[in-house]
Amino acid sequence: MxxxxxxxxxxxxxxxxxxxxxxxxxxxxxxxxxxxxxxxxxxxxxxxxxxxxxxxxxxxxxxxxxxxxxxxxxxxxxxxxxxxxxxxxxxxxxxxxxxxxxxxxxxxxxxxTLDADRRVRIALLHAVADQTNRAVIITDVGQNIVYVNSAFTALFGYTSEEAVGRSADGLVAGRHTDRKALANLVRRLMRGGHRGEAELLVYDKDGEEIWVSARIDTFRDSKGRVKHIFALLEDITETKQLRSLQQLIMSALADEVPIGEIADRLCRRVEEIAPDVVCSLLHVDAAGLIHPLGGPSLPEDYSRALDGIAIGPNVGSCGTAAFYGTPVLATDLDTDPRWQPYKAMPLAIGLRACWSTPVKAKDGRVIATFAFYYREPRAPSNWHRRIVEACVNLGAFAIERKEARAEIARLAYHDILTGLPNRAQLRHLITTAIDACPTSSHVALAFLDVDHFKDVNDTLGHAAGDELLVQLAQRLREHIGPGDMLGRLGGDEFVILLPQRNVESAERVAADIAEALARPLRLGSKLMPMSASIGISLYPDHATDIDTLMQQADAAMYMAKQAGRSTHRIFSAEMNVLAEQRLALIAALRRAIAEGALSLSYQPQIRSCDGAIHGVEALARWRDAVLGDVSPAKFIPLAEECGLIEQIGLWSVREACRQIASWRHAGLNIPCVSVNLSPINFRNVALAARLKDILAEYDLPPDALMLEITEGAFMQDGVAALETMNAIRELGVGLSVDDFGTGYSSLSRLAHLPIRELKIDRSFMRDIEKDPGALAIATAVVRVGQGLGMTVVAEGVETEGQRRTLAELGCDIVQGFLYSPALPPVAFERWLIDHCAEQASAMLRRLDITPAGEDAVKRSA
The missing domain is CATH 3.30.450.20 (PAS domain)
Structure with missing residues (x-):
């Protein structure tokens, strides 16, 4: 077709x-x-x-x-x-x-096709818009909404159907929205200006506050005419507004801003992001009293009225919140029963409601309250709750940080153990007292040093020593005047500052303290006798500067100790010479150690059973080119005082081992050498290892060395000292308790310690022949030692009667001037040869050998 x-x-x-x-x-x-x-x-x-x-x-x-x-x-x-x-x-x-x-x-x-592609693009844009977490609003030129995304719905609570067609200003703006800034921005855009940004307080569907960052621009047609207004809103409530509070606190703390100013800055910032509140921060001290920290929008008379109020179950919002440790809201101050005694002032300045939240430290203590006041009866919004949640944590951090810094400052100027002012603070107090001293008046400075405090540490342990110092500080506080000041320099040294006191007045204070210390202190189950030596110097009579004044009081205190302790001395010019001599002696001792100027002398120890040599005790000696012979009784305590004793102890061990090895190599058989060590040496956990190295260096067996220790070395509670003693005993080196019976030994504890030898103190030897008490003590020591399988040594034996008595008691070893004083190595060698010859002669006499044979024995010796 x-x-x-x-x-x-x-x-x-x-x-x-x-x-x-x-x-x-x-x-x-x-x-x-x-x-x-x-x-x-x-x-x-x-x-x-x-x-x-x-x-x-x-x-x-x-x-x-x-x-x-x-x-x-x-x-x-x-x-x-x-x-x-x-x-x-x-x-x-x-x-x-x-x-x-x-x-x-x-x-x-x-x-x-074009429409379909456009719809696809629009659908994609919708999908993208709905996927973003920023709220999108598109309005026409009359600012009526034509589009919102899902993020807008999530943020503000309005569906698209509820939002489209409504005015954007009427939908999200509220009482405290800055409409003027928003209008100016839109007006500028309509005139062809570039896009702009603003931070705005807006409100959601429920009336809750939201802080947003608004980025606003326009859509124009091909002819440049505005067709739509576009707004991209980001919620900055958390990310910026609350974070700004954190930044404010952190930067203020970094700048060392006082805590009151930090609190004021915090309150001002809170009132900027929450314009409908009046903010307050109150500190709660350890006694439960309120003190205003921050509240710049509150009248000063109102803040002053709060200062010193005690927290309680019905003390407004803040006092009640602090008391119970939970937030308290009073929506109407006029009718709230907790506010009835306190409501007049806040109501008079237009404050009608109050919400208070406790601020807690990490340990749970309430250290502050953070409060919002409102000008109308109401409850806090969710935004307010979020602010308070952030501020409570920030406030706790700031206050605890300031408390910590205050505590650090306090520790920097106060003694940790006693709480007294320390050396640094004492200087400030002395300076202040001198500056305030009237022309005709004086400032007295008293140095107090506990007598025999080292013995307490050595025998009862450092814990007991610390407790003694605490009780001593308390007793001293009770016996000084209200204007006097007590401080601790360190160790057992205290300073008493006596403003406007002359010599007579200062001496009366010293006498009162001596009397107060006459009563023993109780340390656990023990009553500890107590005394102190006190030195006094006066401003301006003795010195006009702090350092000299303190040195003079220190010198006077040493004079009090030399005078027999448990007394006081006033500084005099002669004491300067003595103080200088003491410093010179310390310097000379340091030099002697560095230059090897110390030496050892050796005193023999003799077996009671046959008179043979048991060993020697090595005793440190110091002969100075200028000072001459310096007594060990003088330089050993000085070495302990200035921290040289441990060094001297290790040197003594090394030198004694070197000498024994030299004698043995020369054919002189010395079975053992005893060396005195300080308890300080036994706190060194590496001591056993050092001893092992020294013995190996001189090829000596461990039993060639005996270490003499005081009772304090094993009576201390220090685990390190006991571990060191056990390590030494395992090494095979002997341990001897020196001066046994003069301290606070526990026999039950002695039985479980690695001790091989007991030494009876020389103080019991003087009267052992005629004093039943001394004889009883010596007898007990011999029985205890031998019962525990230990060797017993008596030192200080000077007469044949003492030796005979000890032999009858069964004492194993004796040493003293009866046989020989401590001798330098060469002199000791001569003595040893003579002693061996005498022993041989005695043996020959017992065997009834002729004198000719005796001469032959002497020649062979």
Whole structure:
């Protein structure tokens, strides 16, 4: 069939012309499925000429709606495949009509590819907008909302349906929104300005505050006319506003800003981000009293009225919150029973409600309260709760940091053990007292040093020594005047500052203290006798500067000690000479140690059973080129005082081992050498290792060395000292208790210690022949020592009667001037040869050998 045969020829010309001009493609198909009309728009859609399709089967158009059995009515957007293989989106609709008595189907098709692509792009933009966590608002030029994303719904609570068509200002702005800033920004954009940003306080559907960063811009048409206003809103409530509080606190602490100023800055910042509150921070001290820290918007008289109020169960919001440790809300101060005694002042300045939250330290103490006041009866919003949650933590951090720094400062100027001012603070107090001293008045300075304090540490341990110092400080506090000041320099040295006191007055204070110390102190189950030596100097009589004044009081105190202790002395010019001599002696001792000027002398120890030599005790000696011979009784305590005793002890061990090794190499058999060590040596955990190295260096067996220790070395509670003693005993080196019976030895403890030898103190020797008490003590020591399998040595034996008595008691070893004083090595060698000869002569006499034979023995010795 040709195109001229199509039924479309039956159409009126007017209709044909209209279809030719139609924008939509029009296809008419007869009841035989032949295409009878194909207008120019259809040619463009299918890219087929009418001459190619008219009269042909409709299947050439690949439309399912034209297939047999398809519904008569159809409307759908389809993907259309054209002859060249390209695809377009087409909106296709079909309906049936009667033409010339026959049923025809008319298909209308429109190319909607561009619209479909636009819809896809819009859908993607919607998807992207809904995926972002920033709220999107698009309004028309009248600021009426035309679009919001899902983030807007999540942030503000309004659905798209609730938001579209409403004014953006009316929807999210509120009482404290800065509408003026927002209006200025929009006005500038409408005039062609660049996009702008602003931080705004806005409100959600429930009226809760939200801080947002708003980035606002416009959409314009091709002619530059504003068509829409676009706003991108980011919630900065947490990330910026609350973080700004943290930054404020941290920077203020770093700058060492006073805590009151920090509190004020915090309150001001809170009131900026929460404009409907008045903020207050109160400190709660250890006594439970309130003190204003920050509250710049509160009247000063109101803050002053709060100062010193004690917290309690019905003390407003803050006092009650601090008392119970939980937040307290008073929505109406006028009627709240907790506020009745306190409501007049806040109501007078327009404050109607108060919400207070306790600020707690890490240990749970309430150290402050953080409060919001409101100008109308109300409860806090969620935003307020978030602010308070942040501020409570920040406030706790700031206050604890300041408390810690205050404690550090206190420790820097106060003694940790007694709480008294320390050396640094005492200097300040002395300076202040001198500056305030009237021209005709004096300032007295008293140095107090505990007598025999070292013995307490050595015998009862450092814990007991610390307790003694604490009790002593308390007793001293009780016996000085209200204007006097007590401080601790360190160790057992105290200073008493006596402003406006002359010599007589200062001496009365010293006498009162001596009397107060006459009563023993109780340390656990023991009553400890107590005394102190006191030195006094006066400003301006003795000195006009602090250092000299303190040195003079120190010198006077040493004079009191030399005078027998438990007394006081006033500084005199002669004491300067003595103080200088003491300093010179310390310097000379240090020099002697450095230059090897110390030496050892050796005193023999003799067996009671046969008179043979048991060993020697090595005793330190010091001969100075200027000072001459310096007594050990003088330089050993000095060495302990100035920290040289440990060095001297280790030197003594090394030198004694060297000498013993030299004697043995020369054929002089000395079984053992005893060396005195200080308890300080035994606190060194490396002592056993040092001894092992020294013995190895001189190829000596461990039993060639005996270490003499005082009772204090093993009576201390120090675990390190006991571990050191056990390590020495395991090494094979002997331990001897020197001066046994003069201290506070525990026999039960002695039985479990690695002790090999006991030495009876020389003080019991003087009267052992005539004093039953001395004899009883010596007897007890011998019985205890031998009962524990120890060797007993008596020192200080000077007479044959003493030796005989000790021999009768069964004492194992004796040493003293009866046999020999301590001798230098060469002199001791001569003595040893003579002693061996005498021993040999005695043996020969017992064997009844002739004098000639005796001479031969002497020559061989």
């Amino acid at each position: 040709s195109a001229s045969d199509c039924p479309t020829t039956e159409m009126p010309d007017v209709l044909r012309a209209a279809l030719a001009r139609a924008e939509d493609g029009v296809v008419i198909v007869d009841d035989a499925h032949r295409i009878t009309h194909f207008n120019p728009a259809a040619e463009r859609i299918w890219k087929l000429a009418a001459t190619e399709v008219l009269g042909r089967n409709a299947a050439v158009l690949t439309l399912k709606c034209l297939e047999a059995g398809a519904t008569a009515e159809f409307r759908e957007e389809i993907s259309l495949v054209r002859r060249d293989g390209s695809r377009i989106k087409a909106l296709v609709s079909m309906s049936s009509t009667t033409i010339g008595g026959a049923t025809h189907r008319i298909v209308f098709a429109r190319d909607v």
